[in-house]
Amino acid sequence: MMNQSQILAPDARAARHQVWDVFLRLFHWSLAASVTVALVTGFLLDASWVRLHLGAGILAVILVMARIVWGFAGPAYARFEQFLPRPGALRAYLREHLAGAPRRRHVGHNPLGALMVVALLLAVLGLGATGLAYLGGGLKTGPLATILPATQTGFWSETHEALAAIILGLIVLHLGGVIHESRRCGENLARAMVTGCKEARSGDLVAPHRPARPILAAAVVLALLASGGAAVVALSGRPLQDPPVAAAEFPAVYADECAACHMAYHPALRSASSWQALMARLDDHFGEDASLPDETGAEITAWLTANSAETVDNRPASLWRDLSPLPVVALPDTPQWQELHENVDPALFKRRAVYSRSNCAACHRDAESGWFSPFAISIPKENTQ
């Protein structure tokens, strides 16, 4: 018994290549999971899932960072030098592939697969960077909050979305490639990414041995995490420039006169000229008479003008800053608002607790602060009163 297994063992080992090391496999499946979560929360679910989306995105970027370090310090098949194809090799592989089948099997990544690996890693990094830019410019949160202006929100969110569409396409191609290669070579590549092993065949293109340096890699990853984390904390702590005036600082006259029929609309939601046009026609105010004594009106107009959209660097202010002052329109009648709410079920606005699309505060808990953060959305339940 003893003898038998001793004889068999070397044979069995010889029949298999140990291709994917344990870190690489963990990395692969964690990245697949975090990217899936980020894609689902980003594309299919609403803004209230943003925390999970951010968590998944940050995890994906950290994983990719660690993978890049491993690409220099890992074992043979994890290393970029082993699989990054030179253009000549790629052309030759494609030619062979189109002519029939390549004669020899790449045990590690074949040149096309390697290109896919690089594209996926870059796409995740790009998504992380544009996501951070969107978070900073648009939501005034995170390390880029004081660096990027809110007026760039549209650019960063669109780039982020475009990259997400690209990575979705890459994933489809990647899955297609895996299925195609598995069929062609008669081996289950997905299982190889679980077990780490592939059976040895004659003519395999194997990589020369390279020693892994896990301690060095861990140290570099930790150093990167620590310095990155410190930079993020330091940058995120800087005070914002031109934040919206706090609701607690609204003058009493505004709360008394302009929050009787509706929530106190934040002055940063409109430009100075739009407020002046609205205040000039209070007797015909969205189908109601909201007229005031002249001096009260003048006092309120002066305060609204001093705190209007032009004076504030945040997303809502940049969205409606250029609204034409006449005719005086409610924000829900603007294309910007309609685009932001196109995925919101119109029936929600008819709920008794909401009643009007202009009742922003019913769904946006931070509406009176002028922030409208996606972190602060909660749709009121249909009440039974």
Add this chain to the structure above:
Amino acid sequence: MKKALILPVLLAMAPPALAGDTSPGALIEAYSAQSGSAPVPENGKALFLGKHVGGKPDTPSCATCHTNDPRKGGQARTGKPIDPMAPSVNPKRFTDTRFVEKWFRRNCNSVLGRECSAQEKADIIAWLSSL
């Protein structure tokens, strides 16, 4: 005699209005003194619950916002809740002259397209107070 005395006092107090400067009873007396005839709660009810065409199209009736039962809370067209109008359930109603005047002016203008007369105001407060 009494009524004639109250009105000037009331008007004198109006400009620097303080919350709690009046009461539904005092307002009814003052408004009917101004109109010269006794309040008719039934007329106030008809005005308050009826549909009108002279005002702004979105607000045909006082009940649009204050509901048909003034002992219950209403809701502005903006979704904001409005406290009940009947002083029996909401003792803060009709206790601030300037507030009452401001809202009569606005709401009558929105619903009727004109201001309410002193008689109409007395009728409405008398009806609301009777609930």
